Each structure stands twice: as C-alpha cells, then as structure tokens.
Amino acid sequence: MTARIGKSFTFTGWHMLLTICSFFGVIIAVNFTMAWYASHSWSGIVVENTYVASQQFNETTAEIRAILDSGVTGKMAVQQGIITYDLQIPGKGPVNADKVVANFKRPVGTAQDFSIELRPEAPGHFVGAHPAGPGHWIYEVVATDHGKLVMHEANRIAVLED
Known part of the structure; x- marks a missing residue:
C-alpha cells in the first residue's frame, strides 16, 4: 500500500514580493490620504514669515x-x-x-x-x-x-x- 501525501504550501519569492508590495502599498495609500486631508483642512500658517x-x-x-x-x-x-x-x-x-x-x-x-x-x-x-x-x-x-x-x-x- 502506498500513502498519498498532498502537496504542502511552499512560500516562494513571488509570495514575498506580493507581501512586501501589499505592505508598502497600504502605507503609501494611508500617507496620501492623510496628506490630502491635511492640505484641504488647515492652511498651516501661523506666521507669514x-x-x-x-x-x-x-x-x-x-x-x-x-x-x-x-x-x-x-x-x-x-x-x-x-x-x-x-x-x-x-x-x-x-x-x-x-x-x-x-x-x-x-x-x-x-x-x-x-x-x-x-x-x-x-x-x-x-x-x-x-x-x-x-x-x-x-x-x-x-x-x-x-x-x-x-x-x-x-x-x-x-x-x-x-
């Protein structure tokens, strides 16, 4: 009798690339969103010069x-x-x-x-x-x-x- 062993998941370089791109994509999206809200809500000017x-x-x-x-x-x-x-x-x-x-x-x-x-x-x-x-x-x-x-x-x- 032979037992069949299913193929286990292998974490490859493509998976790592996808993980890194997703991580930095979320960070960039949050930074752009916050920058947009900051630039549209307050002038930031306390003194002119x-x-x-x-x-x-x-x-x-x-x-x-x-x-x-x-x-x-x-x-x-x-x-x-x-x-x-x-x-x-x-x-x-x-x-x-x-x-x-x-x-x-x-x-x-x-x-x-x-x-x-x-x-x-x-x-x-x-x-x-x-x-x-x-x-x-x-x-x-x-x-x-x-x-x-x-x-x-x-x-x-x-x-x-x-």
Missing part, C-alpha cells in the same frame, strides 16, 4: 511684558453680529485707545477669517458690526493709542447661535 517673526521675538516679548505690568485687561463679546471689546485697568477704570483692530480666525481653515476695526463708543468701550458664524473662533485684538501698543491679546471663544 518665520524668519522675520524670530527676529522680532524679543521686541514682542518686551511689549507683552509691559502690557501685563500695566494691568490692562480686555473683554470680548460677540452677539448677533455685534462685536464689543472693553479695555480697562481693574480698580482704575477704562483705558482709551485710538485704534482697535480685531482679527477673527477659525481654528481650522481660512475661508471665514476676517478683520474689523472697532470704533470707540465710550471710554474703553469699542464696537463693530460683522457676522461671526456660530462655532469656535480665535480672536486677536491689537489696541494702540497714538502709535503705542496698549493691548495685544489672543484668545479662543465660542460663538453660540442666537
């Missing part, structure tokens, strides 16, 4: 320290398309500024970003009208008085639907 920003770092830090030492605080409010900003020194009263610019940016994407100059309505109280859609915003306020920086702050706020 990183070299210039690095050269101005010490100046900017000194200005921010001077603002913190002065005790000036700001309060932003956005309701029904009206943007208000109040500048004051707690315990001393409102702070005047001749120019207040508010820059609004979405945390992701640049399509809805806008900048508005707020007009003074009362001492230390500034108002502007611009629709800011519901959701999260990062606002930056730069207030100057006769060319001297009075306030420069950036915060994140959530605008609710009215």
Whole structure:
C-alpha cells in the first residue's frame, strides 16, 4: 500500500514580493490620504514669515511684558453680529485707545477669517458690526493709542447661535 501525501504550501519569492508590495502599498495609500486631508483642512500658517517673526521675538516679548505690568485687561463679546471689546485697568477704570483692530480666525481653515476695526463708543468701550458664524473662533485684538501698543491679546471663544 502506498500513502498519498498532498502537496504542502511552499512560500516562494513571488509570495514575498506580493507581501512586501501589499505592505508598502497600504502605507503609501494611508500617507496620501492623510496628506490630502491635511492640505484641504488647515492652511498651516501661523506666521507669514518665520524668519522675520524670530527676529522680532524679543521686541514682542518686551511689549507683552509691559502690557501685563500695566494691568490692562480686555473683554470680548460677540452677539448677533455685534462685536464689543472693553479695555480697562481693574480698580482704575477704562483705558482709551485710538485704534482697535480685531482679527477673527477659525481654528481650522481660512475661508471665514476676517478683520474689523472697532470704533470707540465710550471710554474703553469699542464696537463693530460683522457676522461671526456660530462655532469656535480665535480672536486677536491689537489696541494702540497714538502709535503705542496698549493691548495685544489672543484668545479662543465660542460663538453660540442666537
């Protein structure tokens, strides 16, 4: 009697080639997919020119320290398309500024970003009208008085639907 033995599987070079190509094909496909989503969802721009920003770092830090030492605080409010900003020194009263610019940016994407100059309505109280859609915003306020920086702050706020 003879016993029949079935042919067992043999892993060949072609199988190894197929395994390696499949492995790297998945990695490449995932990288391209993630790169596409990254390039279509956020601009990636924090500053326009990183070299210039690095050269101005010490100046900017000194200005921010001077603002913190002065005790000036700001309060932003956005309701029904009206943007208000109040500048004051707690315990001393409102702070005047001749120019207040508010820059609004979405945390992701640049399509809805806008900048508005707020007009003074009362001492230390500034108002502007611009629709800011519901959701999260990062606002930056730069207030100057006769060319001297009075306030420069950036915060994140959530605008609710009215």
